[in-house]
Amino acid sequence: MAFNEMLGSDGGVRAPYAGVSRWLESVNLDQLDRRRAEAELFYRRGGITFAVYGDTQGEERIIPFDIIPRILAGKEWNVLAKGLEQRVKALNLYLADIYSKQESLRAGIVPEELVWQNPAFRPEVTGVAVPHGVYVHIAGVDVVRIDENDFYVLEDNARTPSGVSYMLGGREICYRLMADLYGAHNIAPIDHYPDELFSTLCSVAPQRAGESPNVVILTPGQFNSAYYEHSFLADKMGVELVEGRDLFIRDDHVYMRTTEGPKRVDVIYRRVDDDFLDPLVFRPDSMLGVPGLFNCYAKGNVALANAIGTGAADDKAIYSHMPEIVKFFLGEEPILKNVPTWCCRKPDDLAYVLEHLSELVVKEVHGSGGYGMLVGPQADKAAIADFKNRLKANPANYIAQPTLALSSCPSFVEKGIAPRHVDLRPFVLTGANGVKIVPGGLTRVAMREGSLVVNSSQGGGTKDTWVIDL
Numbered sequence: 001m002a003f004n005e006m007l008g009s010d011g012g013v014r015a016p017y018a019g020v021s022r023w024l025e026s027v028n029l030d031q032l033d034r035r036r037a038e039a040e041l042f043y044r045r046g047g048i049t050f051a052v053y054g055d056t057q058g059e060e061r062i063i064p065f066d067i068i069p070r071i072l073a074g075k076e077w078n079v080l081a082k083g084l085e086q087r088v089k090a091l092n093l094y095l096a097d098i099y100s101k102q103e104s105l106r107a108g109i110v111p112e113e114l115v116w117q118n119p120a121f122r123p124e125v126t127g128v129a130v131p132h133g134v135y136v137h138i139a140g141v142d143v144v145r146i147d148e149n150d151f152y153v154l155e156d157n158a159r160t161p162s163g164v165s166y167m168l169g170g171r172e173i174c175y176r177l178m179a180d181l182y183g184a185h186n187i188a189p190i191d192h193y194p195d196e197l198f199s200t201l202c203s204v205a206p207q208r209a210g211e212s213p214n215v216v217i218l219t220p221g222q223f224n225s226a227y228y229e230h231s232f233l234a235d236k237m238g239v240e241l242v243e244g245r246d247l248f249i250r251d252d253h254v255y256m257r258t259t260e261g262p263k264r265v266d267v268i269y270r271r272v273d274d275d276f277l278d279p280l281v282f283r284p285d286s287m288l289g290v291p292g293l294f295n296c297y298a299k300g301n302v303a304l305a306n307a308i309g310t311g312a313a314d315d316k317a318i319y320s321h322m323p324e325i326v327k328f329f330l331g332e333e334p335i336l337k338n339v340p341t342w343c344c345r346k347p348d349d350l351a352y353v354l355e356h357l358s359e360l361v362v363k364e365v366h367g368s369g370g371y372g373m374l375v376g377p378q379a380d381k382a383a384i385a386d387f388k389n390r391l392k393a394n395p396a397n398y399i400a401q402p403t404l405a406l407s408s409c410p411s412f413v414e415k416g417i418a419p420r421h422v423d424l425r426p427f428v429l430t431g432a433n434g435v436k437i438v439p440g441g442l443t444r445v446a447m448r449e450g451s452l453v454v455n456s457s458q459g460g461g462t463k464d465t466w467v468i469d470l
Contacts, residue, residue: 002405003147004419005070014148016071016470017410023181024068024410024417032067032412035177039065042176048169048228063166064461066411069174069181070422070443073470074188077439080143080151080426083335085435086326088139088428091158091313093329095135098312099126109328110321117396118318119366120159120311122274124281128298130307131204132432137305138197138269139428140164140442143336145407152337152404154423156322158314159306160271163462164427165229167442168193168236170464186469188439193427194236196438197269200431204303205266214263215239216256218247218270220288230271244272249292254302267303274308316365316399317343339404345396353400354391357384360400361452362391375452377403406452409463411445421446423454424465440465 006017013021042048043062072080097104098115105112115121140161142154171190174182198215205213219230221243234241246257247265255262270277276286278294296302312318318325320341326334342349342360353360357376364372374387391398408419426441443463444454454460 002419002421003145003407005145005407005409005422006419008148016073016076016468019181019184020068020071020410023184029416032417035067036065036412038177039067039173042173043169046169048165064447064459065170065173066420066445066447066461066463067173067178068410068412068417069178069464069466070409070424071185072440072465072467074439074467075470077188077467079335081437081439083151084141084143084426084428084437086330086332086335087141087153087156087322088136088430088435090322090326090329091139091156092133092135092430094325095158095307095310095313096130096133097329099128099309104325104328107328109324110318114317114321115312118312118315120274120309120315122309122312124294125298125307125309128308129300131206131300131303134204134430134432135307135310136313137200137204137307137430139430140425141428142423142425144404144423146404147407150337151424152339153319153322154339155316156314156319157425158310159273160226161425161427162226162229163425163442163444164193165232166462167427167440167465168232170442170462174464185466188467188469190438190440193438194233196429196436197233198237198239199433200429200436201267201269201303201305203431203433204305206301206303208264208266211264213266214256215267215269216242216247216265218242218244218268218272220272220276224271226271233269239269244287244289247290247293249290249296252296252299252301254290254293254296265302267305269305274311277304277308316341316363317345317396320399339401342400344391344398344400349400350391350395353398354388357388359403361403362387362398362400365397365399375403378450378452403452406446409443409445411447411463413447413449418449420449421452421454422463439467 008014136158140157143151144154201215202213217230217234231241254265256265272288275283276288278289279286280291281294323334323338342353344350360376362374406421409422410417411420422443422445424441424443429436443465445461445463446454447461
C-alpha cells in the first residue's frame with residue numbers, strides 16, 4: 001500500500017499536513033472547483049501551455065494544476081537538499097572524468113561500453129576545459145517517496161530539464177487563490193529562483209575587464225514544447241531570448257544581432273540539444289544552432305549551460321551505477337537511495353526481467369516523457385508479449401525496476417478529494433558561486449486513479465510544493 005503523505009500509519013494526520021487538513025474541512029467542493037477553474041484561467045491567460053511531440057493536431061495544452069499543495073517539513077527538505085547537492089557534485093565530477101582522465105572507467109566503476117556506445121557521449125569535447133569544472137549548471141533530479149523516512153532518486157536530468165516555470169507559476173496561483181491557507185503557513189520562498197539562475201550563469205562567464213556578463217537563452221523556437229518556459233525565464237532574468245539565426249561568430253567570439261549593432265555574448269543558457277548546436281560539428285542539417293559555436297566554446301570564449309555532452313551522465317544505464325560513482329568521487333555513502341535496477345544488457349538481468357515482466361516497470365535507456373515504457377502490473381497480455389519481443393531484440397536498450405508504490409497526496413479530482421501518486425523534481429543550480437537549491441520543486445501528480453505515470457504528456461498534472469517551518 002502506498003505511503004499517504006497526509007496520514008500517518010495510525011490513520012491520524014501527519015504534522016506537516018495539520019493546517020491543510022483543517023482547511024479542507026472548512027471549504028466545500030464547489031469552492032474548490034471554482035478555485036480550480038480560476039487556476040486554469042490563470043494558465044490560459046498567461047499562455048502557460050505545453051505541446052506534445054507526435055500530436056498530429058499540434059494542440060497547445062494546459063497542464064492540469066491541482067490546487068491542494070504538497071507539504072514537506074523543513075527537516076525533511078534539509079535531508080533531501082543535502083542528498084541532491086551530493087548527487088549533482090558527483091555527476092559533475094563523473095563528467096569531468098570521462099571527458100579527461102577516465103579514471104572511473106579504468107577502475108571499473110562504470111563499464112567502458114556504457115560510455116563509448118552512449119549516443120549522448122560527445123568525444124568532440126574530450127579535453128575541452130569547461131569553466132570552473134561545472135558541466136551540469138541546471139539539474140532536475142526526479143525523486144519519490146515510498147515511506148516516511150526515505151527519498152529515492154528515479155532519474156537524473158542533466159541536459160535541459162524543464163518544469164521550473166510550472167513550479168513558479170504554481171506558487172503564484174496558490175498565493176493568489178488560496179491566501180487563507182497560504183497565510184496560515186510559514187512557507188520557504190522560491191520566487192528568487194530566476195535571480196539564483198542568473199547569478200549561477202554569470203559566475204561561469206569568461207572574464208572581461210570592466211564588462212558585466214551578457215547572458216542569453218537559446219531556444220529552438222516557438223514550436224518547441226517548452227517554449228513558454230524559455231520566454232518565461234528570459235523575462236524573469238531580464239535577458240534576451242534568441243534563436244540560432246540571432247547569433248553569429250566573429251573572431252572566435254559569439255555576437256548577438258541587435259538594433260544597436262552586434263553585442264558580445266558571454267553565456268548561453270541553451271535549450272537546444274547537442275545535435276543541433278553547431279552544424280559544422282554535429283548535425284550538418286541543423287538550422288537551430290550557430291555555425292562555429294563549438295570552436296568558440298572549446299577556446300573558452302563562451303560558456304554553455306548545460307555543457308555539451310552532459311547527456312552521457314543521465315541515461316538510465318548510468319543511473320544504476322550512481323551509488324558507486326558517488327562513493328568513488330566523493331568518498332561518501334549516498335544520502336539518496338537508488339531504485340533497484342536490472343540492466344537488460346546483462347544476460348542474468350535479462351533472464352530475470354523476461355520472467356517477471358508482469359511485476360516490473362521497464363524503461364528505454366534513453367527514453368523520456370513516459371514514452372517507451374511498460375508498467376507491468378497495469379499492462380495486458382498483448383503489451384507484455386510485445387515488450388518481451390522488444391527486450392529480446394535489443395536488450396541493451398532497456399532497464400527494469402520494481403513497481404514502486406509511489407507516495408500519494410490529497411488531490412482535487414472530478415470525484416472530489418482523493419489520494420493521487422506524486423513525484424518531485426527539485427532544481428539544483430551549480431556555478432562558480434557554489435550550489436543553490438530553492439526549497440521544494442515541481443511536484444508532478446498522476447491525475448488518473450491508480451496511475452503511476454506523472455508526466456504531463458501522459459495526463460499528469462502539477463502541484464505547488466511547500467516546505468514549511470516544522
